[in-house]
Amino acid sequence: MIDAVIVFDLNAQITLANKAAESLLLARDGVLLNRHLEEVCSSPERVITPMIREVLTTGKEVFTETVIRPHTQIYRVHVVPIKEESGEIEGAVAVFHDVTDARNFDHMRSEFVGNVSHELRTPLTSIKGFVETLLDGAMENSFICRRFLSIIDAETERLNRLIEDLLTLSSIESRERIIRFKPVCLAHSVRSVMNILGPQISEKSLHVEFIYPSNLPRIQADEDLLGQVLINLIDNAIKYTPRNGTIVIR
Structure with a gap:
């Protein structure tokens, strides 16, 4: 996209404006010439006119x-002075560059980093909880030890996939996230999340009931993203359920 360019004289009157500037200010061909910015549009003049006058006065961009x-x-908006060879100011140039896509990208990147940070924190918390439990004596029970190590292994794999997504910043630029659809057993996903959040559930002495039909069909979903949704939901339930309370998942 061509930048809008407007040239002003010492009186802040417009002496030149390209087609992009006329389009930006919704002005007909030639209407901008020999007029002040505030005469032809109301929106930018509150911001731009003081900038023009500052540049004409100080000579600084x-x-x-x-x-x-x-x-x-x-x-x-970048406003620079026009100076003669002697250094005297004879006007100013304002260049309008559309940075909408760049700012939207910055916003999406911030959201992406925030979401990934949250997603990374959950498996790390679970891994830490299971490791602490093992170190506190659970390693003596081979069945519990293998079960906890299996969960830690699964969470480590999920962390690895999250990091791969984080490194694939092109998925943000294309405004898409990599989604891996496959048949997923919802009941298995819920039970896995219950295992992952086991330390938090035990810490508050909560009772969790999972009620579902025996013929619950598989669904097409991204298993990691579905797991994160379930983690967020059940984690919130854990946070807001009183100690010794009951959580029912249907």
Whole structure:
């Protein structure tokens, strides 16, 4: 996309504007010339006009980011002075560069990092809980030891997949997340999550009931993402259920 460019004289009147600038300000061909910005549009003048006058006064370039109404795009506005060979200021140039996609990407990246951080924290908490239990004496029971180690192994694999997704930042740029659909047993997923959150459940002495029909069909889903949804739901239930309380999953 071509940047909008507007040239101002010492009186802050427009002396030149390209087609992109006319489109940005919704102005007809030639309407902008020899007029002040506030005469032709109301939205940007509150932000841009003071910048123009500052540059014309100080001779120093200024930057800002703003939305030019009625558009919804975010523009980076760069205003620089025009100087003669003697150094005297004879005008200013304002360049409007659309940075909407870049800012949206920044927002998506922040959300992605926040979500992944939360997803990483849950398996790490579970692994730590099972390791502590093993170190406290559960290793003496071979059945419990193997069960806990199996859960730790599964959570380690999930962590590895999460890290792979984190490193694949192209999935953010394409505004997509890698989704691996396959037939998933919902009952198995719920039981797995109950095992993962076992230390938190035991810590509050909670009773968890899982009620489901014996003929519950498999569903097409991403097992990791489904597991994370279930972890979030059951983890919240654990947090907000009083000690010695009951959680019912249907």
